[in-house]
Structures are given as C-alpha cells and as structure tokens.
Amino acid sequence: xxxxxxxxxxxxxxxxxxxxxxxxxxxxxxxxxxxxxxxxxxxxxxxxxxxxxxxxxxxxxxxxxxxxxxxxxxxxxxxxxxxxxxxxxxxxxxxxxxxxxxxxxxxxxxxxxxxxxxxxxxxxxxxxxxxxxxxxxxxxxxxxxxxxxxxxxxxxxxxxxxxxxxxxxxxxxxxxxxxxxxxxxxxxxxxxxxxxxxxxxxxxxxxxxxxxxxxxxxxxxxxxxxxxxxxxxxxxxxxxxxxxxxxxxxxxxxxxxxxxxxxxxxxxxxxxxxxxxxxxxxxxxxxxxxxxxxxxxxxxxxxxxxxxxxxxxxxxxxxxxxxxxxxxxxxxxxxxxxxxxxxxxxxxxxxxxxxxxxxxxxxxxxxxxxxxxxxxxxxxxxxxxxxxxxxxxxxxxxxxxxxxxxxxxxxxxxxxxxxxxxxxxxxxxxxxxxxxxxxxxxxxxxxxxxxxxxxxxxxxxxxxxxxxxxxxxxx
Numbered sequence: 139x140x141x142x143x144x145x146x147x148x149x150x151x152x153x154x155x156x157x158x159x160x161x162x163x164x165x166x167x168x169x170x171x172x173x174x175x176x177x178x179x180x181x182x183x184x185x186x187x188x189x190x191x192x193x194x195x196x197x198x199x200x201x202x203x204x205x206x207x208x209x210x211x212x213x214x215x216x217x218x219x220x221x222x223x224x225x226x227x228x229x230x231x232x233x234x235x236x237x238x239x240x241x242x243x244x245x246x247x248x249x250x251x252x253x254x255x256x257x258x259x260x261x262x263x264x265x266x267x268x269x270x271x272x273x274x275x276x277x278x279x280x281x282x283x284x285x286x287x288x289x290x291x292x293x294x295x296x297x298x299x300x301x302x303x304x305x306x307x308x309x310x311x312x313x314x315x316x317x318x319x320x321x322x323x324x325x326x327x328x329x330x331x332x333x334x335x336x337x338x339x340x341x342x343x344x345x346x347x348x349x350x351x352x353x354x355x356x357x358x359x360x361x362x363x364x365x366x367x368x369x370x371x372x373x374x375x376x377x378x379x380x381x382x383x384x385x386x387x388x389x390x391x392x393x394x395x396x397x398x399x400x401x402x403x404x405x406x407x408x409x410x411x412x413x414x415x416x417x418x419x420x421x422x423x424x425x426x427x428x429x430x431x432x433x434x435x436x437x438x439x440x441x442x443x444x445x446x447x448x449x450x451x452x453x454x455x456x457x458x459x460x461x462x463x464x465x466x467x468x469x470x471x472x473x474x475x476x477x478x479x480x481x482x483x484x485x486x487x488x489x490x491x492x493x494x495x496x497x498x499x500x501x502x503x504x505x506x507x508x509x510x511x512x513x514x515x516x517x518x519x520x521x522x523x524x525x526x527x528x529x530x531x532x533x534x535x536x537x538x539x540x541x542x543x544x545x546x547x548x549x550x551x552x553x554x555x556x557x558x559x560x561x562x563x564x565x566x567x568x569x570x571x572x573x574x575x576x577x578x579x580x581x582x583x584x585x586x587x588x589x590x591x592x593x594x595x596x597x598x599x600x601x602x603x604x605x606x607x608x609x610x611x612x613x
Contacts, residue, residue: 207604226479263454337379
C-alpha cells in the first residue's frame with residue numbers, strides 16, 4: 139500500500155507497517171482494485187445526492203446546498219483507545235452539566251474564585267432568565283459533541299466542547315450505512331461496534347428527562363428553524379429515525395399551560411422538545427421579540443416545569459472558548475479528580491500579557507472567536523498572508539476579549555482515497571454523548587471530519603472538509 143510520506147502521527151501506519159487497529163483493514167485493502175474503489179466512491183456520492191445529505195454554507199454570495207464529501211477509508215480506533223476516550227468524555231460531560239447547574243444556582247465556582255465573575259457576567263451566552271431554575275432531571279446538556287484531536291499514540295486533546303446544539307450525528311449514521319452497503323464483506327471480517335442504536339438511545343434518553351407533569355409515555359418532538367437551515371437534513375433525518383414529529387415554531391402554541399403541537403385531531407401536548415433553534419430565537423416574549431422561529435411563552439411553560447427543552451437554554455456558556463480554557467479546573471472542582479482528557483493550551487486574549495504574546499506570534503498560532511463555530515471567524519497563522527495577519531491583528535486590538543489563541547498542533551492523519559492512491563490528511567473526531575438522569579451513553583465512534591486539502595488543518599464542512607466512517611473495534 140503506497141502512502142505519501144507523513145511527518146505527523148499516522149493513525150494507520152508506524153514505521154511503514156500497519157498499526158494494530160488497521161492490520162485487518164490493510165490486508166483487505168491490498169487485495170482491492172483501485173478502479174473498483176473509485177467506482178464505489180462515485181456510488182457513495184450518488185447515494186448522498188439522491189438521499190439529500192446536504193448542508194448550506196452561510197455568508198457566501200454563491201451559497202447553495204452542497205454535498206459533504208465522503209471518504210471511503212475508515213478511521214479505526216482500538217477498543218483500548220476508545221475506553222480511554224469514553225471515560226474522559228463521560229467525566230467531562232458530567233463536569234459541564236454540574237458547572238451549568240452551579241452557574242445558574244449557587245455559583246460556588248465563582249465564589250471560590252476558580253472562574254472570574256466578569257467572564258460569566260459579560261458573556262452573551264449566559265442567560266439570567268435561567269437563574270434559580272433546574273431543568274427536569276437536573277440535566278442541562280442532553281446531547282453533547284466533544285471535538286477531539288490527536289497528536290500521538292496516547293495524546294488525545296479536547297479541541298472544543300459543543301454543549302448547545304451539536305450537529306453531525308446524521309452524517310455519522312449515514313456514513314456507516316453507506317460503508318455497510320458498499321463493503322459488507324469488511325464488516326464480516328472485522329468486528330466493528332455498531333452505531334445504529336443512536337436514534338433509539340436518543341429517544342430513550344430524552345424520554346427519561348420528561349417533566350414530572352408527564353403521565354404515560356412522553357411525547358417527544360424536534361423543533362427546527364425550517365428547510366433553509368444548514369442542518370435541516372439532520373433535523374428531518376433524526377425525526378424520522380426516532381419516530382417523532384418534526385415541528386416548526388408556527389406548529390406550536392401554549393395550551394392549558396403546556397406546549398402543544400397542531401395535529402389533524404387538534405392540539406397534542408409535547409413533553410420533551412429537542413430544539414435546534416438558538417436561544418435568542420426560542421421565545422420572542424423572553425428573548426428576541428422579532429423571532430418568527432420560536433414559540434411565544436415557551437420559557438414560562440419551561441420554568442413552570444411543564445416541558446423539557448433539550449438542550450437547556452443557556453448551555454452555550456459552556457461552549458465559550460474562554461470558558462473552555464478553564465475546563466481542567468472545572469473538572470477538578472466538580473469531580474475532585476484531574477481531567478482524563480487534556481485541553482489544548484489556550485491564550486485568553488482578554489488578558490494583556492496573553493494579547494501581547496499572541497500579537498507577537500500571530501503567524502504561528504490559531505486564533506478563534508470565543509463564540510465562533512463552523513470554522514468561521516478564525517485565523518490559521520501559518521497559512522495566512524501578511525495582509526490577513528495584519529488585518530486580524532487589528533481585530534484583536536479592537537476586541538481582545540472576543541478571541542482566544544492556541545498553538546498550531548501537529549494533528550494526526552488518516553489516509554484518504556485519491557486517484558493516485560492513499561494520501562494522508564488531518565482529522566478530528568466528534569463523539570456524541572447522551573445525558574439523562576440514568577447516566578451518560580456514548581456512541582462508540584462518532585463523526586470523523588477530514589481536511590481534504592493537502593496540509594490543511596481546517597476540517598469543517600463549511601470550509602471544504604469531508605467526513606469518514608469511524609470504527610471502534612470490538613475486543
């Protein structure tokens with residue numbers, strides 16, 4: 139198997155030989171015909187196009203629905219590697235949920251001086267409307283996506299947390315289904331842990347978070363902003379897979395102190411609403427008065443304990459990249475143990491000493507907006523032009539508290555299939571955790587995003603990245 143020279147940690151090879159998790163896959167790959175694989179790759183693209191697996195790109199004049207490129211070489215993790223990752227994710231998710239509960243109630247972590255009060259008080263994602271209120275079951279983060287990168291054999295780092303409305307799980311499921319259809323013989327020879335139970339587990343987890351006012355089996359629905367949202371495919375996909383209704387704001391209203399959806403038989407009470415609408419648009423009576431996407435009065439129903447909103451409003455404060463820099467302290471404060479998964483070293487530009495360092499070393503750093511996502515509003519110093527560096531330096535000086543900076547990591551690589559053979563590309567991983575009063579359920583695998591451009595470190599689909607199936611091997 140010919141792979142171009144890779145100066146970064148290769149997850150597939152060590153000293154020219156396949157690493158343990160890839161041994162059986164490499165043996166299978168060596169027996170394949172490149173023309174057959176190229177045809178399979180085209181079939182996968184046709185399947186995604188036929189199925190409508192697309193996303194929208196915002197902020198571009200030529201914005202349109204696009205396919206997320208799919209690469210047919212899987213990313214493979216051993217059972218041992220996954221055990222370490224899943225334990226670290228569970229610890230982190232527990233700490234984030236405890237942090238949010240504390241933040242909106244006693245605020246002991248602020249009283250202890252672990253986190254600066256101004257970091258929360260001046261945070262746009264912090265919602266005073268959630269103060270002195272605990273969601274049903276005490277769960278704030280029902281679905282969490284944790285972005286993880288790797289730099290070596292045992293070196294896994296959390297790049298960021300997605301506790302607000304993490305997306306991408308539909309691509310994880312469709313990637314696996316596509317691989318099963320294209321290469322059934324692979325899954326007969328290699329024992330891979332399944333991911334297909336995710337929709338069933340998601341529904342069970344949400345039902346377990348139903349409010350006490352619920353009698354009988356909870357009614358679950360997904361609230362979508364509509365067909366023009368970049369993740370609409372995922373909203374409709376999950377509703378179909380879970381066997382629940384997909385609703386928009388105009389389908390819902392307050393009826394007898396509950397949220398009810400319009401049906402052909404009248405209004406039906408919803409007990410758990412998995413919302414994919416941002417906080418600001420959730421309730422025009424509480425937040426943005428011009429919102430047409432939310433439900434007027436839903437926050438009053440929520441605070442009265444008559445509906446569960448997943449994820450809870452106000453969880454976005456845990457996504458803040460400045461708050462992220464305190465996560466090791468947050469984990470220790472609420473668990474009494476050191477964090478199993480490390481953070482990437484982070485410079486808070488709001489601090490004068492850090493700002494000076496970042497400005498002096500901008501060409502070597504990655505700079506991100508504290509509330510940014512999707513790869514927007516960031517600077518990758520080593521790939522930036524002199525003008526881009528100068529322009530970004532002006533942004534930093536103007537609003538230093540809006541940014542954090544991190545060193546450019548030597549991200550691990552996994553090969554992608556190209557016309558000339560296999561070529562290494564950088565990857566990250568977003569595993570998905572489900573949280574309920576019964577505990578944390580982490581799907582074995584997750585969404586591997588891959589930077590398809592040679593040398594690129596940006597894996598986001600909105601920035602030209604693609605996806606891979608992620609395999610976790612059975613023992």
